[in-house]
Amino acid sequence: MRSPRRTQTSFDTAETVPKHERVREIDVLRGFALLGILLVNVTAMAGPRMGSGGELGVSRVDEMADWLLTTLVSAKFFPLFSFLFGYSFTLQKASADRTGTPFVPRYLRRLTGLFLLGLAHGVLLFPGDVLMVYAVLGLVLFAVRDIEPRTAVRAAACLVTGVALCLLVWGMATVAYTEPVNPQDRAAAIQETAAAYRGGFGSVVQANLGWLHYSLGWNVLYGADMLAALLAGLAAGRRGLLVETHRYRAWMVRIAVCALPVGLAGSTFMAVCRNGPLDARWYDVGSAVGVLTAPALTASYVCGLLLLLRTRPGGRxxxxxxxxxxxxxxxxxxxxxxxxxxxxxxxxxxxxxxxxxxxxxxxxxxxxxxxxxxxxxxxxxxxxxxxxxxxxxxxxxxx
Known part of the structure; x- marks a missing residue:
């Protein structure tokens, strides 16, 4: 039997990974993240509500729903998905080391397949696709695969801070030097988008391609935030945190309790900027605070869910x-x-x-x-x- 090739500096905790079993906690968290991603994506794909005359109309119930969505969901679940992507990388590498399978060609083929799936998804269905971004960031993850866990966490903190600062500077400049958007101009732009998406196949694809082109710059910026979560997941995977969650119960309780108010405070401010009473010019200022504090609320969700799993109702x-x-x-x-x-x-x-x-x-x-x-x-x-x-x-x- 061929012996596994494992270096002490790369995956020294691979022994904590079950050899023939999936890590249930990863699947549970991934399934949980799917719901949050769906709730966020639907507002982008469905567009703002428009009356029969083309005017924008928002009821009080919808305003409350928007507020709750921004506060509790927006910017909370893609970081979780990214974290799990980074964590899963360590499992894939550890599995290849155990079996002696060449990891590099398999991993590159996997990223290529992921990118192609994302490309088809973005062009044909939803231009807010993240699979292509994950495929590109997966190359970065591979390049830094031997990074020390503490260094990875510090790099992640620096990336989150950097993205928040960029958004804050851009947002404050927008507030200071631009005028509020004319509601009629906004309604006209939304009507044009609606006409494109209500059209035929070619019209929808053309609209998706336009959105992909427009969002390229923002994808680079927010890609840095996603990379931070990937690095955090890499560090967690190196430590086997989700394999032995029972060892960290006290820490999870502390994180769930202490991180919750921090995350809620930042998310509430983000909702004020995105959904009012502040106008649309404050959107990026709110996003800056959201990027900085969203990891706290995400961590609170994760720890709370993992703690729930250890109860009788949590099993179902x-x-x-x-x-x-x-x-x-x-x-x-x-x-x-x-x-x-x-x-x-x-x-x-x-x-x-x-x-x-x-x-x-x-x-x-x-x-x-x-x-x-x-x-x-x-x-x-x-x-x-x-x-x-x-x-x-x-x-x-x-x-």
Missing amino acids: IAGALAGAGRLALTHYLTQSLVMAFVFTGYGLAWYGRHGTAVLLAGCFALYAAQLAVGGWLLRRARYGPAEWLLRAATLGRRP
Whole structure:
């Protein structure tokens, strides 16, 4: 039997990873993150609510829903997904070391497959795709794979601070040197976008390509924030934090309690800037505070959920979320496929026709359906369709 090749400096905690089992906590957290990502993405794909005359209309219920969404969900779940991406990298590397499998070609094939899936997803379905960003950042993660955990955490803190400072400077300049947006001009721009997304296949693809081009610069900036979460996940994976969560129960309780008010305070300010009473010029100022404090609220969510898993009710919740986490890529793409059918000219063309409250209710219904269908699928197959494709690309053969 070939002995595993492992260096003391790279993955000295790989022994803590179960050799033939998935880490349930990762699947649970990934399944949990899927719901948050769905709740955020739907507002982008559905567009602002517009009346029959094209005017923008927001009810009190929708205003409250927007506020809660920004405070509790926005900017909280993509960092979690990024953290898990970084953590999973350590598991993939440790698995390759144990079996003596060449890691580099498999990992590069995996990133290539991920990028191609993201490209198709971004062009055809949702231009807010992050799979392409993960594929690029995965190369950075590979380049720094031997970084010490403490150094990775410090680098992550520096990246988050840097992104927050850039947004703050840009936001303050916007507040100081620009005039408030004319509501009529904003309504006209939204009508133009709505017309594009309610059009045919070519119109939708052209609108997606325009959005991808426009958001390229912002993706670079927010990519640094995602890289910070990847590095934090890499450090956590090196320490095996999610393999032996029982050892850190006291710390998790402390983090859940202490981080919650910090995260809520920052998120509340972000909601004030994004959803009022401050006008749209304050958007990036709020985003700066949100980027800085969102990790605290995300950490509170994670610790609270991991603590819940150790209770009797938590077992049932864990089973449902873990199943969703195992099919995370399939569920993520399916969510975009369903929303594209509902909101674009691919199907119902309901872009701009519903307020946030209705959208969120629809998201919970879709997520519940995914939990049920995903459980049924996992009883009959080992992988979801997207996971099968990505694994085939990784192995370079049929799984």
